[in-house]
Amino acid sequence: MASLRYDGISGTMKPAQFDYAVPNTVEEAARLLAESNGDGKIIAGGQSLMPMINFRLVKPSILIDVNRIAGLNRIELVGKRVRIGATVRHHQTASDPLIAKHLPVVHDAMQHVAHVTVRNRGTFCGSVAHADPAAEMPMVTRFLDGTIIALSIRGERRIPAADFFVGSLVNSLEPDEMVLAVEIDVMPDEAGWGFEEFAKRHGDFALAAFAATLRMDNGRARDVRIGMMGVGEVPLRLPEIEEILEETELSQAVLQAVAEKLNDILTPNTDIHASADYRRHLSGVLAKRALRSAWVRAGGRKEATNG
Amino acid sequence: MTDHQHPAELRPKMVGTRVKRTEDPRLLAGMGQYVDDMSPAGTLHVALRRSDQPHARILKIDVGEAFSVPGVVAIYDISDIEGEIKPAIPTSRLPGYYATPNWPLARGKVRYVGEPVVAVVAESRYAAEDALEHINIQYDPLPFAIRQVDAVKDDAPLLHEEAGTNTIIRREFKRGDVDAAFEEAAVIVKGRFRMTRKTAVAMENRSYLAEWDGRKQSLTLHTSSGSPGIIRDVLSSCLDLPGTRLRVVAPDVGGSFGAKGSLYPEEMLVCVLARKLKRPVKFISDRLEDLSATSQAFDELIEAELAVTSNGMLIGLKADVIGDVGAYSIYPWTAALETVQVVSFLPGPYRMEHYRGRIRGVLTPKPPTGPYRGVGRPSSTFAMERLVEMAARELNMDPVEFRRKNLVRAEEFPYRTASGIIWDKSAFQECLEGACEKADYAALVRQRDAARREGRWVGIGLASYAELTGIGSRISVAPGMPINTGTETSKIEIDATGAITASFGISSHGQGLETTLAQVIVDELGCKLEDIQVRHGDSALVPMSSGTYASRSAVLGGGAATLAARVVKGKVLRAAAFLMEQNVDDLDIRDGIIASRQSNLTMTLKEVASAVYTQMGRIPREQREDLTASETYDPYLGTACSSTHLAMVEIDPETYGVEIRRYVVAEDCGKIINPMIVDGQVHGAVAQGIGAALLEEIIHDDNGQAVAASLADYLVPVAGTVPNISIVHIEADLPNNVGGFRGMGEGGTIGAPAAIANAVSDALAHLGVSVETLPITPERIFQLLRDKALAGQPIQTPT
Known part of the structure; x- marks a missing residue:
C-alpha cells in the first residue's frame, strides 16, 4: 500500500489536507475506511467528489483510492443478474455488449451521461453512491430494482435500491461501508423499453428523464416499470403510473392519462434551469415518447399511440 | 469558406x-507560459475571503486562530494597506457621472457578494485557504436594491452615499423630431428587450504575480491582462512608482473576451503586498471567483419603439434604457462604456432621421460590469433587429427586403448616425446580399414553409449591424474617458x-x-x-x-x-x-x-x-x-466593420429545445490580413454569441446571492451546441486608414444573439409570441407559450 501526505508544498489547488491511500485489496480498503471513523472517502473516478473537495464542501481525513484493486473494473453476468464493479467507467458501461444485450434501457440511458472526459473517469458505482437525483445511474438502478453490494469490515450487505436512495445526495450506507458493486436483474428478451431525457446541453444533468420497460401479453402491457429523474429529491420508481399502464393497450388516451397523472403526482423543484411547472410539462412529453418506444419495441403497433 | x-x-x-x-x-x-506557470523562489500565495453579503457595513474582522496554521505569513484588511496605495478613480468627462473609487479590498462596506475583504498571505495556497476558514467577519447588513428597476428609484438605498444617487450615468442622444415621426408613422412596433447578465469565462482564470526587486526598488507585475500598458499607467499613480521602476508584463494569456482588459482589485493587491513584504506575491483566481468577481456584461432593460411608414421606411426610433452597472464603475472604462454604447449604437446601420435614446446607468450590488466582446452592441443590435423584424412582419414584408430598403446605401457614405457616429463606406448592403446568397435564402424560406406544413417549428432570422473599430484619437473608446486609446x-x-x-x-x-x-x-x-x-x-x-x-x-x-x-x-x-x-x-x-x-x-x-x-x-x-x-x-476616426448574420433554427414543439440548423455570416472587415485568423475570430465570436442567445445567464437571487456560480450552472456553449458556420468575406472599398484594415474581433457576439432571437421568434410567430429576453431557454419558451395560454392545450405532435 502506498500512502503519502499532501502537505501543500506548492501549487494552487484548494482542498483541505487529507491522507491518501491506495490499497490493493477490498479488505484493505474496508479496513482503512473503518479506521477513518467516518471521515474517510472512497475515490474511484472522482468526478463528483473532487469538485466537492476542492470547494471544501467535503473535507475527508483520508481518500482511499480503489482504482488499483484488481477485479473491480468488470461487468459480468452472474446468473440472471448483471454485476457492475466499483471501478467500471461510464464509457465502459455505455459500450458494453452485456449491458446492450441484457439491459438495453441502461445502454440507452448511458448515451446521455456527460462528455467523453467525464465518461473516461467517472464510475457507475460512484455515481450511484453519490445519489444525485438528476443522474442516470441512480435512476436506472432504482427503477430496475437493482441491489447495491456494500462492503465493510463487518462483511457484505445487500441493499435494495428502494432502500438506498434516501435523499438528494444522501444514501443509506453506514459510514464504514463502501459500494463494491451494483447488481441489476437482466431484462426479459421480449421486453420493450424506452428512455427519454432532456437537458439544455446534451450530457448535462437532466431537467427530466423518463424510462419505461414493459412486455406485451395479448396486446396488453405487462410488468410495466417506470422510472424518472430530475423531478424529485431521489430517483423515482412510479407505481402510480405503472398501475395506469398495467394490462392496458397503449393508446393516445392512455398516454394522456399518464401525462395528467404525472402532472398530479410530481413535485419537482424550481431552480435556475427550470420551473416545477416546466418540469411537469416536460415529464408528460418524455413519458409519451418513452412509452411509445417501449410499446413498439415490445411488439405493439405504432399507430395506436399516435394522435 | x-x-x-x-x-x-x-x-x-x-x-x-x-x-x-x-x-x-x-x-x-x-x-x-502563463502567469501561473511562473513561480519565482520565495513566492507567497494569496487567498481571499470574499463578501457573502450584497450590501453591509463591515463591523469587525476576527482572524481567530488563523495565524496558527503553519505557513501563514500575514493577514490584511484594507486598513493595513490603505496608506500604501491610492485608489484607482475611473474618471470621465460625462456630466453628472460619479467615479467610484476602486480599492484593492473592501473599505468600510461591502457592495456585492464576491467582493474581496480579507487577504491571507501564506507560503502555499493550501495554507492560505486553511487559514481563511478561521476568519470571521461581522457585518451589519444594509438595505439594497438588487434589480435595476428598483435601484433607479429616488428612494432606493444608496450603494455609494458619496454619489448621492445610484444613477451614476445619464446620457441622451437626440436628432430630428421624433414625436412628429411617430405621429406620422403607419406602423409602430415596440418591445421591452433584455439581454441578461453574462460573463466572459476565459479558459485561463485571472492570474497575477508581483515581484519586488529590492536592489532596484522596482516592481514587476505579471498579469493575465489584455491591457498591460493601461495597468502600468494607473498603478504608477496608485503606487507612486515611475515607469522606470514599474513594469507590467502580460505573458501568454488564455483569452479575455474583454473581461481581462480592466484593472482589478487583486491586481492592485499583489503589487502592494509584494512591495510591503518584499517577496513575490501570487494570486490565481479559481473558477468560482472568476464567475463571481470578474467583470460582467450587459443587463440593460431596453424599452424601445420603432416608427415605420406604410412602404417600410424607418422614420423614427425611441428608447429608454436602464443599465445595471454593478457595484463599481470599472477602471479605466467606466460605467459609461457599455451603457452609453447601447443608446449610441441603437439605430444601427440604418438610415434614421429621428431618434431619441436615453440611458440611465445604475449601481446595483453585483460585480462591476465591464468590457465584453461587442460592448453595448450585442444588446442594442438585439433590440433593434428584433424591432426591424417585428416591423417587417407587421407590414407583411420580407425582412430581407425591409432591410434592403433601410440599410445605408453606398452613395450615402459617409453617413452620420443620429447619435453622431460616422459610418465610413462599408459593405452594409453587400453583406446582406452576401449572406442571403450564401444561404440561398429563397430555398431556405421554402424549406421552412415546407417544414411548417408538417407541424415543425422552424424559423429564419437575420441580423445586420455595423460597429466602429480601429478608433483613433478623435473619439475615446469609452465615452468621456480621459485616457488615450487612439x-x-x-x-x-x-x-x-x-x-x-x-x-x-x-x-x-x-x-x-x-x-x-x-x-x-x-x-x-x-x-x-x-x-x-x-x-x-x-x-x-x-x-x-x-x-x-x-x-x-x-x-x-x-x-x-x-x-x-x-x-x-x-x-x-x-x-x-x-x-x-x-x-x-x-x-x-x-x-x-x-x-x-x-x-x-x-x-x-x-x-x-x-x-x-x-x-x-x-x-x-x-x-x-x-x-x-x-x-x-493615429487613425483619428474609426472605421465601420459591417456584417449580416443569418440563422435557421428548429424548436422541438414539445420540449422547446432549440437547435441551430444553418448559420451564415457575411462580413466586411476591409483588407484581410489572414483569412484563417478572420474565420477563427468569426467562429469563436459566433459561438460566444450563441451562448448569450441560448444558454448563458448570471443570476442574482432576491437576496443578492450569485446562484450560477459554477460551470454546471453557468452554461457555456460546447462543441455540440455550435453548428457549422459559413462565412462570406466581402472586401468592398477599403477604409481610409494606413493598412486598409477594419477591426473584426468582436462582431460575432454582436450578430448572433439578434439573429438567433429573430429565428426563434419566426419559428414561434404562428403562436403569437416574440422573444424579448435572452437567453431564450426552453423554460422561457414554455413561459411565453403558457402566458399565451397555449401550452395547456393538446400538443400537436409531428409523426
Missing part, C-alpha cells in the same frame, strides 16, 4: 495569406545579426497578432516571416500603450507596423545603395534580399546589417544610420 477571392497579382505577398499562426507551436505543445506604437529594429524585432504596445491574448503583424511587416519591409520576432504585452516595450481591445490592434498596430517598416526599409535601402554603389531608386528588397534593377548585384539583409553595425568604417560616419524606427499611428 472564403468565397471572395481576389487576383493574387493585385495583392502583396503575405497579407491575404492563410499563414499558420506562429504562436501555435508553443501554445499547442503545452510550452506557453494611438499605437511600433518599434522595429534590425540588429547586427540581421534579425528583426518588432515591438508593440498591443497585447495579443488569442488574436494571433504575432502572426498577422509579422505578415504586415513582411510585405512592407521585404523580409522573411521567420526573421521577425513580434514582441507585445509588456509595458517596457514602447513609451505608452493601451493594449488589445475594441477591435483596434490590426488597424492601429498594423498601421504603426506599416509606418515603422517603411522607415526601416528606407534606411536599409540607403545603406545598401552605398554598399552596392547603386542608385537607391533602383533597389528593392524581397525575402530579405536586396536586388538592383540595374545590375546582378544582390546583398542580404544580414550582410547590410553587418556592414552597418559591425564593420567599422564600412559606411561613412555621416551616412550611417541605425536600422531602426519607432512610429506611432
Whole structure:
C-alpha cells in the first residue's frame, strides 16, 4: 500500500489536507475506511467528489483510492443478474455488449451521461453512491430494482435500491461501508423499453428523464416499470403510473392519462434551469415518447399511440 | 469558406495569406507560459475571503486562530494597506457621472457578494485557504436594491452615499423630431428587450504575480491582462512608482473576451503586498471567483419603439434604457462604456432621421460590469433587429427586403448616425446580399414553409449591424474617458545579426497578432516571416500603450507596423545603395534580399546589417544610420466593420429545445490580413454569441446571492451546441486608414444573439409570441407559450 501526505508544498489547488491511500485489496480498503471513523472517502473516478473537495464542501481525513484493486473494473453476468464493479467507467458501461444485450434501457440511458472526459473517469458505482437525483445511474438502478453490494469490515450487505436512495445526495450506507458493486436483474428478451431525457446541453444533468420497460401479453402491457429523474429529491420508481399502464393497450388516451397523472403526482423543484411547472410539462412529453418506444419495441403497433 | 477571392497579382505577398499562426507551436505543445506557470523562489500565495453579503457595513474582522496554521505569513484588511496605495478613480468627462473609487479590498462596506475583504498571505495556497476558514467577519447588513428597476428609484438605498444617487450615468442622444415621426408613422412596433447578465469565462482564470526587486526598488507585475500598458499607467499613480521602476508584463494569456482588459482589485493587491513584504506575491483566481468577481456584461432593460411608414421606411426610433452597472464603475472604462454604447449604437446601420435614446446607468450590488466582446452592441443590435423584424412582419414584408430598403446605401457614405457616429463606406448592403446568397435564402424560406406544413417549428432570422473599430484619437473608446486609446506604437529594429524585432504596445491574448503583424511587416519591409520576432504585452516595450481591445490592434498596430517598416526599409535601402554603389531608386528588397534593377548585384539583409553595425568604417560616419524606427499611428476616426448574420433554427414543439440548423455570416472587415485568423475570430465570436442567445445567464437571487456560480450552472456553449458556420468575406472599398484594415474581433457576439432571437421568434410567430429576453431557454419558451395560454392545450405532435 502506498500512502503519502499532501502537505501543500506548492501549487494552487484548494482542498483541505487529507491522507491518501491506495490499497490493493477490498479488505484493505474496508479496513482503512473503518479506521477513518467516518471521515474517510472512497475515490474511484472522482468526478463528483473532487469538485466537492476542492470547494471544501467535503473535507475527508483520508481518500482511499480503489482504482488499483484488481477485479473491480468488470461487468459480468452472474446468473440472471448483471454485476457492475466499483471501478467500471461510464464509457465502459455505455459500450458494453452485456449491458446492450441484457439491459438495453441502461445502454440507452448511458448515451446521455456527460462528455467523453467525464465518461473516461467517472464510475457507475460512484455515481450511484453519490445519489444525485438528476443522474442516470441512480435512476436506472432504482427503477430496475437493482441491489447495491456494500462492503465493510463487518462483511457484505445487500441493499435494495428502494432502500438506498434516501435523499438528494444522501444514501443509506453506514459510514464504514463502501459500494463494491451494483447488481441489476437482466431484462426479459421480449421486453420493450424506452428512455427519454432532456437537458439544455446534451450530457448535462437532466431537467427530466423518463424510462419505461414493459412486455406485451395479448396486446396488453405487462410488468410495466417506470422510472424518472430530475423531478424529485431521489430517483423515482412510479407505481402510480405503472398501475395506469398495467394490462392496458397503449393508446393516445392512455398516454394522456399518464401525462395528467404525472402532472398530479410530481413535485419537482424550481431552480435556475427550470420551473416545477416546466418540469411537469416536460415529464408528460418524455413519458409519451418513452412509452411509445417501449410499446413498439415490445411488439405493439405504432399507430395506436399516435394522435 | 472564403468565397471572395481576389487576383493574387493585385495583392502583396503575405497579407491575404492563410499563414499558420506562429504562436501555435508553443501554445499547442503545452510550452506557453502563463502567469501561473511562473513561480519565482520565495513566492507567497494569496487567498481571499470574499463578501457573502450584497450590501453591509463591515463591523469587525476576527482572524481567530488563523495565524496558527503553519505557513501563514500575514493577514490584511484594507486598513493595513490603505496608506500604501491610492485608489484607482475611473474618471470621465460625462456630466453628472460619479467615479467610484476602486480599492484593492473592501473599505468600510461591502457592495456585492464576491467582493474581496480579507487577504491571507501564506507560503502555499493550501495554507492560505486553511487559514481563511478561521476568519470571521461581522457585518451589519444594509438595505439594497438588487434589480435595476428598483435601484433607479429616488428612494432606493444608496450603494455609494458619496454619489448621492445610484444613477451614476445619464446620457441622451437626440436628432430630428421624433414625436412628429411617430405621429406620422403607419406602423409602430415596440418591445421591452433584455439581454441578461453574462460573463466572459476565459479558459485561463485571472492570474497575477508581483515581484519586488529590492536592489532596484522596482516592481514587476505579471498579469493575465489584455491591457498591460493601461495597468502600468494607473498603478504608477496608485503606487507612486515611475515607469522606470514599474513594469507590467502580460505573458501568454488564455483569452479575455474583454473581461481581462480592466484593472482589478487583486491586481492592485499583489503589487502592494509584494512591495510591503518584499517577496513575490501570487494570486490565481479559481473558477468560482472568476464567475463571481470578474467583470460582467450587459443587463440593460431596453424599452424601445420603432416608427415605420406604410412602404417600410424607418422614420423614427425611441428608447429608454436602464443599465445595471454593478457595484463599481470599472477602471479605466467606466460605467459609461457599455451603457452609453447601447443608446449610441441603437439605430444601427440604418438610415434614421429621428431618434431619441436615453440611458440611465445604475449601481446595483453585483460585480462591476465591464468590457465584453461587442460592448453595448450585442444588446442594442438585439433590440433593434428584433424591432426591424417585428416591423417587417407587421407590414407583411420580407425582412430581407425591409432591410434592403433601410440599410445605408453606398452613395450615402459617409453617413452620420443620429447619435453622431460616422459610418465610413462599408459593405452594409453587400453583406446582406452576401449572406442571403450564401444561404440561398429563397430555398431556405421554402424549406421552412415546407417544414411548417408538417407541424415543425422552424424559423429564419437575420441580423445586420455595423460597429466602429480601429478608433483613433478623435473619439475615446469609452465615452468621456480621459485616457488615450487612439494611438499605437511600433518599434522595429534590425540588429547586427540581421534579425528583426518588432515591438508593440498591443497585447495579443488569442488574436494571433504575432502572426498577422509579422505578415504586415513582411510585405512592407521585404523580409522573411521567420526573421521577425513580434514582441507585445509588456509595458517596457514602447513609451505608452493601451493594449488589445475594441477591435483596434490590426488597424492601429498594423498601421504603426506599416509606418515603422517603411522607415526601416528606407534606411536599409540607403545603406545598401552605398554598399552596392547603386542608385537607391533602383533597389528593392524581397525575402530579405536586396536586388538592383540595374545590375546582378544582390546583398542580404544580414550582410547590410553587418556592414552597418559591425564593420567599422564600412559606411561613412555621416551616412550611417541605425536600422531602426519607432512610429506611432493615429487613425483619428474609426472605421465601420459591417456584417449580416443569418440563422435557421428548429424548436422541438414539445420540449422547446432549440437547435441551430444553418448559420451564415457575411462580413466586411476591409483588407484581410489572414483569412484563417478572420474565420477563427468569426467562429469563436459566433459561438460566444450563441451562448448569450441560448444558454448563458448570471443570476442574482432576491437576496443578492450569485446562484450560477459554477460551470454546471453557468452554461457555456460546447462543441455540440455550435453548428457549422459559413462565412462570406466581402472586401468592398477599403477604409481610409494606413493598412486598409477594419477591426473584426468582436462582431460575432454582436450578430448572433439578434439573429438567433429573430429565428426563434419566426419559428414561434404562428403562436403569437416574440422573444424579448435572452437567453431564450426552453423554460422561457414554455413561459411565453403558457402566458399565451397555449401550452395547456393538446400538443400537436409531428409523426
